[in-house]
Amino acid sequence: MASQPGESGLSIRDVGMVYRRGEQVTTALVGCSLEIPEGNWASLIGASGCGKSTLLRILADIVRPTSGTALVGGVTPAEARAARTFALVSQQSTMLPWRKILANVELGLEVAGVDKVERKRRAEEAIELVGLKGFEQAFPSELSGGMRQRAAIARALTLKPRFLLMDEPFGALDEITREKLNFELLRILKETSATLLLVTHSISEAIILSDTVAVMSPRPGRISHVVDIGFGHERTGAMRDDPQFGAYESELRHALHGPAGAPRPMATPSPSHALA
Amino acid sequence: MSSITVPDLAADAAGGSEPGTGPAGIPWGLVLPPVLFVVALVALWAVLSAAGLIPRYILPAPGAVLNEFTRNYAVLARHAAYTSGEAVAGFIIGNAAAVLMAIVFSYSGLLKAAFYPFALISRAIPIVAFTPLLVIVLGRGLPPVIAVVAIAVYFPAFLNMMRGLASADVDYHEMLHTLSASRWQRLKMVDLPASMPYLFAALKVSASVAFICAIVAEWIGANVGLGYLVVISGQYFKLPTLWAAIIVAAVLTLLLLALVVLAERALRRWTAAPGEI
Numbered sequence: 343m344a345s346q347p348g349e350s351g352l353s354i355r356d357v358g359m360v361y362r363r364g365e366q367v368t369t370a371l372v373g374c375s376l377e378i379p380e381g382n383w384a385s386l387i388g389a390s391g392c393g394k395s396t397l398l399r400i401l402a403d404i405v406r407p408t409s410g411t412a413l414v415g416g417v418t419p420a421e422a423r424a425a426r427t428f429a430l431v432s433q434q435s436t437m438l439p440w441r442k443i444l445a446n447v448e449l450g451l452e453v454a455g456v457d458k459v460e461r462k463r464r465a466e467e468a469i470e471l472v473g474l475k476g477f478e479q480a481f482p483s484e485l486s487g488g489m490r491q492r493a494a495i496a497r498a499l500t501l502k503p504r505f506l507l508m509d510e511p512f513g514a515l516d517e518i519t520r521e522k523l524n525f526e527l528l529r530i531l532k533e534t535s536a537t538l539l540l541v542t543h544s545i546s547e548a549i550i551l552s553d554t555v556a557v558m559s560p561r562p563g564r565i566s567h568v569v570d571i572g573f574g575h576e577r578t579g580a581m582r583d584d585p586q587f588g589a590y591e592s593e594l595r596h597a598l599h600g601p602a603g604a605p606r607p608m609a610t611p612s613p614s615h616a617l618a
Numbered sequence: 619m620s621s622i623t624v625p626d627l628a629a630d631a632a633g634g635s636e637p638g639t640g641p642a643g644i645p646w647g648l649v650l651p652p653v654l655f656v657v658a659l660v661a662l663w664a665v666l667s668a669a670g671l672i673p674r675y676i677l678p679a680p681g682a683v684l685n686e687f688t689r690n691y692a693v694l695a696r697h698a699a700y701t702s703g704e705a706v707a708g709f710i711i712g713n714a715a716a717v718l719m720a721i722v723f724s725y726s727g728l729l730k731a732a733f734y735p736f737a738l739i740s741r742a743i744p745i746v747a748f749t750p751l752l753v754i755v756l757g758r759g760l761p762p763v764i765a766v767v768a769i770a771v772y773f774p775a776f777l778n779m780m781r782g783l784a785s786a787d788v789d790y791h792e793m794l795h796t797l798s799a800s801r802w803q804r805l806k807m808v809d810l811p812a813s814m815p816y817l818f819a820a821l822k823v824s825a826s827v828a829f830i831c832a833i834v835a836e837w838i839g840a841n842v843g844l845g846y847l848v849v850i851s852g853q854y855f856k857l858p859t860l861w862a863a864i865i866v867a868a869v870l871t872l873l874l875l876a877l878v879v880l881a882e883r884a885l886r887r888w889t890a891a892p893g894e895i
């Protein structure tokens with residue numbers, strides 16, 4: 343592996359991705375580059391279809407990029423997967439319908455060969471953390487979409503991954519649960535000093551959860567803007583009231599909707615955006 | 619959710635009883651009508667027989683058939699034991715082979731491509747028609763009968779199992795892939811559980827196919843069993859024996875079907891319910 347010093351985080355270098363399905367050719371990513379140092383929290387935001395999931399799936403070794411390199415902890419995604427250094431929470435909470443929630447949350451540990459007692463202990467701990475205590479013996483079909491998503495997060499947490507890759511994990515949740523889980527996740531990240539790469543379409547969620555927010559623009563997908571969020575790692579709900587929060591928000595909104603002059607209904611950001 | 623089509627699912631999921639389900643979990647609303655229908659039918663049969671409206675050489679009186687069960691109990695039991703043994707042995711051998719081969723084939727695209735079309739065509743071939751050939755190869759007696767049953771139940775199970783093993787959502791495979799699961803773990807944790815509803819759909823059909831094939835094969839290939847008994851009693855106009863043999867065959871078929879349904883319920887914890895895939 344061509345590993346360079348200080349290169350233990352997530353690294354995306356000039357990555358391009360072209361999907362070919364028969365006649366149909368889709369250029370999903372072009373020249374994407376992003377460096378996320380180990381221990382940092384980063385978010386990807388962008389319109390749907392601009393390649394956010396593709397980028398995450400490249401890092402998770404589900405698809406191979408057609409050009410460029412992706413590194414997870416200094417090694418290829420395939421090596422990182424074999425070493426089990428990352429966990430992916432995918433956009434659709436993949437719960438096996440024939441397993442109860444406890445068994446679903448245990449799945450990662452079971453695959454990794456962790457013994458029964460230990461995996462039950464760790465699964466129950468993670469279930470409590472995401473607020474699903476009491477639902478261990480329920481089947482996924484008996485839970486709401488948001489609860490299944492939390493179970494998927496719990497499954498990722500049991501693995502104590504160095505890198506946590508999350509694809510719109512809170513998309514199916516209501517605002518209140520969402521913010522509660524945002525801060526729950528921050529606490530877990532600090533405890534485990536994991537590196538986070540989160541895909542979200544919520545600007546405020548991106549700010550709350552990140553040191554770095556990367557904005558992607560569509561067709562073809564590329565990283566058009568990177569905003570550093572200087573809030574440090576001590577974060578509370580009060581950060582939303584910080585004037586700086588609103589400034590980041592409008593900066594990201596501008597970046598997301600293109601430069602001035604591009605057609606968009608609201609040209610000037612107003613404080614009411616903080617409510618969005 | 620309709621309690622007619624999936625009575626067991628709803629009760630299992632809710633962990634309790636639903637309307638129409640007794641305290642022991644027996645859905646009386648489903649059991650009672652057919653039982654009453656059979657009772658009415660037998661009553662009609664008795665009345666028509668007593669009135670002399672049904673010729674004795676076609677359908678003897680219910681009393682005569684009932685009498686056959688008590689008088690000829692040992693003979694019926696002996697032949698029933700042979701037929702059950704053949705049907706169940708063939709059922710197990712054929713289905714086990716089907717499941718194993720489907721697993722192997724699902725790993726090998728080449729094997730699948732080579733064999734799958736023939737498995738599909740096999741549905742058009744009346745397997746029992748091969749009995750004379752199998753008798754030549756295996757001799758008279760149990761082996762050809764078991765072979766006919768095994769081959770007949772093999773194909774539906776194989777085809778359904780192939781479909782079932784390929785039925786799991788690609789999202790599940792991706793998830794196991796990111797968890798670095800082995801092929802064996804993927805089979806055990808996703809593909810096999812996902813295939814069970816497909817397998818059991820085949821097993822429920824095969825349960826009756828097994829007995830029908832065993833009986834028909836016995837006409838040609840054996841001198842023992844319910845099929846043999848039916849042929850012999852027909853030739854000697856022993857109509858009560860013939861009808862008793864038919865009733866025994868029907869009851870045995872239902873018993874095997876009940877075993878399949880019980881097995882499916884017992885496995886439900888580890889498999890996909892039909893509505894969930």
Ligand SMILES: Nc1ncnc2c1ncn2[C@@H]1O[C@H](COP(=O)(O)OP(=O)(O)O)[C@@H](O)[C@H]1O
Nearest residue numbers: 361363368370389390391392393394395396397
């Ligand atoms: N497996 C695939 N085959 C073909 N095209 C795909 C595939 N996955 C994604 N795409 C295409 O790539 C583009 C980016 O998709 P995706 O990464 O899912 O975007 P996002 O997550 O930002 O919504 C879209 O145009 C999508 O249609």
Ligand SMILES: [Mg+2]
Nearest residue numbers: 394395396433
């Ligand atoms: Mg996506």
